[in-house]
Amino acid sequence: MSFWHNNWSYIMAKYIQSLALLRNCLFVGLLLTLLIDSEKASAQFQELKSEKVTPVTFTADIFQSGGSPLKKFIALTFQNEKKWHTYWKNPGDAGIPLSFEFFSNEEKIDLKALEWPYPKRFIEKGDMLAYGYDDRYTFFFPLNDDTIKKLKGKNLTIKSKWLVCKDICIPGQDVFKGRFDNNLNLTKNSKKVSISQGALNEAFLGLPKKIPFPKNLVLNLHKKKNSNELYLAYYFKQKAGGSSSLEVPRNNNILTPFPQSPFDFHKEEVISKDQATQIKMKVQWDGEYMEPPVDFPKNSVFEKPYLLRFLYHNAKGPVGIVEKSFSGFLPSSEDLKPEKKVALNKSSEKTEKNITSPYASAKSKKTQDLTNVVKPKKENLLLTFFFALLGGFILNFMPCVFPVISLKLFSLLKQKEMSQLSIMKHNAVYSFGILFSFLVLSFIVLILKSSGEQVGWGFHLQSPSFLSIMILFLFVLSLNLFGLYEIRTPGGKVIGNIDIDNSYRSDFISGVLATILSTPCSAPFLEVALTFAFTSSFPVTLLIFLSVGLGLSLPFLFVGIFPSMLKLLPKPGTWMEHFKKFLGLSLLLTSLWLFDVFQTIVTGPMSSTILILTLILTFFAFYSLKHMKLNKIGNLILILIPFLSVLYLVGIQLNNSKDINSSSTAVQKTANHPSNWEVWAPEKMNYYKKEGKAVFVDFTAKWCFTCIVNEKLVLQTKEFAKLMKDRSIKPLIADWTKRDPIIGNWLKEQGVFGLPAYFIQTSEGKLIHLGETISIKEIKNHL
Numbered sequence: 001m002s003f004w005h006n007n008w009s010y011i012m013a014k015y016i017q018s019l020a021l022l023r024n025c026l027f028v029g030l031l032l033t034l035l036i037d038s039e040k041a042s043a044q045f046q047e048l049k050s051e052k053v054t055p056v057t058f059t060a061d062i063f064q065s066g067g068s069p070l071k072k073f074i075a076l077t078f079q080n081e082k083k084w085h086t087y088w089k090n091p092g093d094a095g096i097p098l099s100f101e102f103f104s105n106e107e108k109i110d111l112k113a114l115e116w117p118y119p120k121r122f123i124e125k126g127d128m129l130a131y132g133y134d135d136r137y138t139f140f141f142p143l144n145d146d147t148i149k150k151l152k153g154k155n156l157t158i159k160s161k162w163l164v165c166k167d168i169c170i171p172g173q174d175v176f177k178g179r180f181d182n183n184l185n186l187t188k189n190s191k192k193v194s195i196s197q198g199a200l201n202e203a204f205l206g207l208p209k210k211i212p213f214p215k216n217l218v219l220n221l222h223k224k225k226n227s228n229e230l231y232l233a234y235y236f237k238q239k240a241g242g243s244s245s246l247e248v249p250r251n252n253n254i255l256t257p258f259p260q261s262p263f264d265f266h267k268e269e270v271i272s273k274d275q276a277t278q279i280k281m282k283v284q285w286d287g288e289y290m291e292p293p294v295d296f297p298k299n300s301v302f303e304k305p306y307l308l309r310f311l312y313h314n315a316k317g318p319v320g321i322v323e324k325s326f327s328g329f330l331p332s333s334e335d336l337k338p339e340k341k342v343a344l345n346k347s348s349e350k351t352e353k354n355i356t357s358p359y360a361s362a363k364s365k366k367t368q369d370l371t372n373v374v375k376p377k378k379e380n381l382l383l384t385f386f387f388a389l390l391g392g393f394i395l396n397f398m399p400c401v402f403p404v405i406s407l408k409l410f411s412l413l414k415q416k417e418m419s420q421l422s423i424m425k426h427n428a429v430y431s432f433g434i435l436f437s438f439l440v441l442s443f444i445v446l447i448l449k450s451s452g453e454q455v456g457w458g459f460h461l462q463s464p465s466f467l468s469i470m471i472l473f474l475f476v477l478s479l480n481l482f483g484l485y486e487i488r489t490p491g492g493k494v495i496g497n498i499d500i501d502n503s504y505r506s507d508f509i510s511g512v513l514a515t516i517l518s519t520p521c522s523a524p525f526l527e528v529a530l531t532f533a534f535t536s537s538f539p540v541t542l543l544i545f546l547s548v549g550l551g552l553s554l555p556f557l558f559v560g561i562f563p564s565m566l567k568l569l570p571k572p573g574t575w576m577e578h579f580k581k582f583l584g585l586s587l588l589l590t591s592l593w594l595f596d597v598f599q600t601i602v603t604g605p606m607s608s609t610i611l612i613l614t615l616i617l618t619f620f621a622f623y624s625l626k627h628m629k630l631n632k633i634g635n636l637i638l639i640l641i642p643f644l645s646v647l648y649l650v651g652i653q654l655n656n657s658k659d660i661n662s663s664s665t666a667v668q669k670t671a672n673h674p675s676n677w678e679v680w681a682p683e684k685m686n687y688y689k690k691e692g693k694a695v696f697v698d699f700t701a702k703w704c705f706t707c708i709v710n711e712k713l714v715l716q717t718k719e720f721a722k723l724m725k726d727r728s729i730k731p732l733i734a735d736w737t738k739r740d741p742i743i744g745n746w747l748k749e750q751g752v753f754g755l756p757a758y759f760i761q762t763s764e765g766k767l768i769h770l771g772e773t774i775s776i777k778e779i780k781n782h783l
Contacts, residue, residue: 058193077137214322701737
């Protein structure tokens, strides 16, 4: 005890000295660590500043692809030092994509690259996601004839900028200089990177190609609960008798999104729940940072559809670019019933090396999955022709063609005194005008189908240029019937004295006009024939169209063969002068209807204002020609002003046609429908299908007369509203007044090529096509 008492002070002093020594050692060790790290970073930075070591270098070559015709490209090949990476178009959470500028003798030229090479996925410090390139990679810029002329015998300068990262990130840039001779051979001023033509060809073949969207991939855009945060949710449905697993590439996402404002995409996250695997990707809405700002949609529907593009990777299947258009988003998917989904496995290096590239297959066939659609049985060809003939005949009694048919009947009244041969000739020419118009329509359908465009019954009324010409033409005819001027009109008469002129030209024009105005209407039996026409070969399409035309002209052919039928018409008299005014009013109302369609299709008030001004100038021109005595030059000026005005209007519409065609009208609710109707979208149908709720869908358009009639007689009635409420059916409206790829493609998948179109999706998910005419009783029977 005395030992501890006498030596306690000594022991404590030694202990304190030991702690101080340990503290000093730890401090020195920490200081050395920091010095080493800072020395490494400093050395790395100094290495980058020195001209001896550059983490990124690039060169340019001329590359010529195989095939016919031969195409030439400027190929930019980049080489990164080991473990350094640059960034793709969508750099990820941080980073800056590579950029390129081209100059020919200091004159800047605009070259657009083909699809960039496949990027890799990098996880940087701080768990930051990045998409980019390491090692060697090549970009290809196609050269057209005009660009080649600018480059021959000229100096070529290429400036490229990038952000390159390893342990630190630094911005970089380099300049390539060379010269082309007159044969487009490129002489380089320096050779920092070398690559063979064989390696360039391999890189060219390896560029991403567009592939069909995978049939078993389900991809939806959702909104998070109580938040404006969006996320993509996707999974793979298990095929019957197929494999229950899908291998995920080791260094890539399954879906790598291309940049698309106003969306900011984040990392893929694999979520497993109740033996079901789903992948989610957070999507941030950046619309408020755009100029002008784009507000977050409050009604789950975007102002216009967004086409999202992805690099699709499947370690056991094809890789390539897939696309899907989104017109809106769905509620949170957390409460949806789980489906049987494919399990996701990580791929091995061996499997990933065997990925099938999209360019390995020469062709891909487009298929349509219509197994869940209840449709009429496929008719034989003769019965289809009969339906086309009968549908064309019924078109004579539809409101679309009433003004023109009335004009033709008006002319028939004056043909009573003609010989049977003259009556037959006039009606035959009228019928030839109809058949010729349908012949032209069939060739237009062939051209559009060959170019991949959407086609359908009445599709020409989605063109503002065509509408503006038709409005002006009908307006001029109405002025003629009101007696403002005298010309030969369809039917072969002179307005003012009702004299008949044997003008076959006027009969032909009347037939053409009847065809044009008949296409917005549908008729019983016509839809079956048109569906067969739009999905068949060109000879069948041509015969069906001619059958419809023959049906439309059938009443007048009968009159030509049996002229005694004219005795059923009233005798000519003074009443015909009043009937002229009525016909003029009907044409004027038709012009107003088409003008309403025109206003819906065009963007902004300028086109409508120009069209109104053109109509006013046209009226003034004809009024002046009748009531003012001017010389030939004055009359010519009066005629040229409205003519040039309509040409200017058509030019504006042709210039704006790309914007019009890319916009969506599915997101607009027509004023004719009550507020309880929701805007249609494919995602909404899928959502209600999973919720087990029935849906009624109305595909309509302002140019569709039959649609308007059905709305008045059925869809806007109290009985229909009560049926929707009692059966808890969700009514959806899709307006196809404008050309809309989402609506057009969906209808095409269901085998529908004209309006109106009505569908019921039952609570079990079965899709039923109701046809072009509907009734409350029919809807109840299907429910």
